[in-house]
Amino acid sequence: MRRRTVTMSDVAREAGVSVMTVSNVLNDRSNVGADTRLHVLEVVDRLGYEINLTARRLRSGRTGTVGLIVPRFDLHYYGELAALISDALAADRMHLVVEQSGASRERELSALSLARLQQYDGVLLGAVGLDTADLDRIHPDLPIVLLGEQDVPDRYHRVQMRNAAGARLATEHLISCGASRIAALGGKLTAPRPEMATYRANGWAGALADAGLDPRPDLVIPLHDYSIAEARATITDVLAAGLKIDGIFAVTDEVAIGALAGLNDAGLRVPDDVQLVGFDNLDISQHLTPGLTTIDPDRPAMVAEALRLLRRQLADKNAAPEHIVSTVSLVTRGSTRNSPCSACTDE
Amino acid sequence: MRRRTVTMSDVAREAGVSVMTVSNVLNDRSNVGADTRLHVLEVVDRLGYEINLTARRLRSGRTGTVGLIVPRFDLHYYGELAALISDALAADRMHLVVEQSGASRERELSALSLARLQQYDGVLLGAVGLDTADLDRIHPDLPIVLLGEQDVPDRYHRVQMRNAAGARLATEHLISCGASRIAALGGKLTAPRPEMATYRANGWAGALADAGLDPRPDLVIPLHDYSIAEARATITDVLAAGLKIDGIFAVTDEVAIGALAGLNDAGLRVPDDVQLVGFDNLDISQHLTPGLTTIDPDRPAMVAEALRLLRRQLADKNAAPEHIVSTVSLVTRGSTRNSPCSACTDE
DNA sequence: GTTTCGTAGTTTATCGTTACACTTTCGAGC
DNA sequence: GCTCGAAAGTGTAACGATAAACTACGAAAC
The missing domain is CATH 3.40.50.2300 (Response regulator)
Incomplete structure (x- = not known):
């Protein structure tokens, strides 16, 4: 039971060739005769030899x-x-x-x-x-x-x-579907270093500004871990605090899933009362009810x-x-209004 | 730019000690004087030395x-x-x-x-x-x-x-909530080797039998990859084929998510028309609408x-x-009927 | 007949660590 | 004064593979 693992030199000894030949066989190098190769392979098989990737890596530098x-x-x-x-x-x-x-x-x-x-x-x-x-x-x-x-x-x-472009696409879509008070859930207007949340918030702000709408700071709702639970709780809080919105651009699909749950908790219907767009086009997003309109990267x-x-x-x-x-491209589904045929842009 | 990476012997030479001493310092072994230790650490820092885990692994066998x-x-x-x-x-x-x-x-x-x-x-x-x-x-x-x-x-x-016990718990809950035609979505009655799908199907069959219901084979709906998309399409198909059900035990939460989407597609309401229970208690399951009743492992x-x-x-x-x-334990949420207060058993 | 070359191998020297055995120094104990 | 043991360190030989250089030998080339 306590047997040592088989090494290349065990194989070499057993096969009556040098260690190098075993190595050559196992790496498909050309300088081995056909019968020697077969014999070595037979011994490898019989002894149950498996190469030590650590040793190979140390010597050759390659790991695969x-x-x-x-x-x-x-x-x-x-x-x-x-x-x-x-x-x-x-x-x-x-x-x-x-x-x-x-x-x-x-x-x-x-x-x-x-x-x-x-x-x-x-x-x-x-x-x-x-x-x-x-x-x-x-x-x-x-x-x-x-x-x-x-x-x-x-x-x-x-x-x-294209974070900003995607966020802009999402927000423009919300605007074109009739939303005008659009929150950026998980967005950040400033941060020590630019990151996903700031890029996407900028796209959101740009689309609003271009449409003559005011990207008000209170519509930017920051998150910390971008988890579904956090997004849900946060939406619940801001709604309870009286924020009036008719559209949400969620910086990720997970955030959007949380927002959807929070809106449901509050008795708001999607897309009738509030329209919702995510970002990432996760596999699951198309299977929600309603299907999530989102940005496909x-x-x-x-x-x-x-x-x-x-x-x-x-x-x-x-x-x-x-x-x-x-x-990036927009994938429209049921969480926003004017998708005449949700199958059209769906994959 | 093409500089060789720094090795332990570079550190040793620079610090004026042996390689072993550097190794001893880096591994917190006891036979090194305090000032030597500090000096070595200073050199390590200065040269930007990082240990080669591959070499360590080859020699010591440990990888962490x-x-x-x-x-x-x-x-x-x-x-x-x-x-x-x-x-x-x-x-x-x-x-x-x-x-x-x-x-x-x-x-x-x-x-x-x-x-x-x-x-x-x-x-x-x-x-x-x-x-x-x-x-x-x-x-x-x-x-x-x-x-x-x-x-x-x-x-x-x-x-x-406890696969079978969990499946039984799920199915018993469906029965106690009034369902009687309960499908096992993703279940398998037989397989070359026992696996998740057979264990869970067995639990389902056991619960039905105990309740005096017939675990009819046509209620066992096999799946291949247990993906959301496959479950959705499969539910759509079996409903179109005329299968009448008022409850679904889905072998995983992902399958349940697909089932939920398929039921929605068919215009069936959960839990009013069909009740649904999953298995796994994924994080996302509590955030669906309705929340997914499931088995928490x-x-x-x-x-x-x-x-x-x-x-x-x-x-x-x-x-x-x-x-x-x-x-395993049952977590009841909105996808089944008698959860007087969905918060009670939710986490 | 000698040189050249290709094929089929072997030998040797590492890759960068750590295990193990060994040395040296120095203070304590009697 | 001498032994003993602990503390602090060093030297050497692996770990298991591969790169690179080298050998042996028969066939082809001239």
Whole structure:
């Protein structure tokens, strides 16, 4: 039971060849005769040998593994993103592992230590609250692609979303559907550093201003963790406090789901009393009642671009950084009014 | 720019001590003088040294990392589970990484190869479609805890859910609320190997039989991927085909969410026309309209038990396997009828 | 007949740590 | 004065693989 795990030299001894030949067989290198190869493979099988990836990594530097760092495991957005990336990487015979950077800054820095990240061939960094100085610490020689809305120096490869444009699209749609008192739930007008919530609030404010409406600060309702529960409770509170609205732009679909629940709690109907638009086009959003009108960030395209940037860096460490901005589109469903046929724009 | 990464011997040379002393400092071993320690730490900081975890792992065998293998990244259940585990592991100064075993058996075997798993100090194996033979291949000397409903030999440590009991609880509740034609959406009466869908279908059948109702096979509606979209489409189909029901036990909350959408599509009201119960108590379920009555598997307790089993194996490789069965409870909300006050049993 | 070359291997030197065994110094104990 | 033990540190050999350089040998080239 306590048997030591089988190593390559066990296989070599048993097969009567050198360790290097075993390595050559297992890595499909060309300098092995056909019968030797078969014999080695037979011995590998018989002894149940499995390669030690740690040793291979130490020597060769390659791991075949890409890391994806997300803020939290239980955010639906990242779950869907991870599934897409994982499938796409399988084509390159690479493997995805996901780590959580965590809520606290301390845990974030620990998850993002160079030490951890260097275990991967490349890293996809989901929107995390790092500043430029933090990023610089992990810069050395590691292919990184930033996914999301951080505002970082040009030397980083990254794929961004058209946050402001999407928010504007959402808000314009609400206006065109007849809403005029439109809240930005989860938005922030100012923040120490630009982030998702500020970009999207800016898009909201721009659309209102263009329509001759006043983006009043009391219509910007900040959130902390953007959870469904927080959004629901917050909507309940602001309604109880007397805020009058006929439209809500929620900065994420999760926030919109919370808003929907809060509106229901208050006896307000969607879209009759209050219209609602989200942002992210989560899989679940189309299955709510009513279906959630939302902004689709075209995640498949984002993933494709991100992996292209990663492969480029893998192939050439000094590849010039690219800055991709993915397009967004409006998906209208039942949570806003003028969708003559909800199937039209639905996928 | 092309600078080599700093190694321990760079630090040692710069600090004028041996490599071992640097190692001793960084691992908080006791045989280092206070001033030497400070000096080494200063040099580490100055050179920006970060330990190479790969080398440490190869030499010491320890990684400080636990792997969680889940069937898919975009299943909400596993997202929530992963977040809980990650938080709990932080207390042990360990780190969680999540891998997806994937849809296809081929990718499953690759993700679960001993080679991959041996990179972790321990592995939590979420419900995956492995049979006993597969499990045996990855047995050697690796702390593993199985999470979920696999039917595996006693020598594996595992934490199970009371699947049948939960399904029975759900179905009994539907019956007590006046439903009599109750479908088991996503259930399976038979399968090559017992799995979640069969256990839960058995609980459903048991409850019906005990109540003197016939668990007719046409009320068992199988699913393949248990996605929201599939459940919605399937419900639409069976209703169109003329199936008459006044209650649905959905084998997971995601399936229930799809069922809810399908019922809405068909113009059926929940709970007035059809009552609905799910299983898993996802975070989102309480925020649906109506709130979803469901079975709560007490994930925090499951996680605590799973980590206890893991720690036991970490401390003693030959720890006797334990087989924990976690308790389930009913959470009643608006999707079933007699919840006099939905807040009562809600969290 | 000698040189060249391609095929099929082997040998050796690491990759960056840590385990283990060893040395040195110094104060306490008798 | 001498032994003993603890404290503080050093040297060497792995951990298990791979890169790179090298060998042996038969066939083709000239």
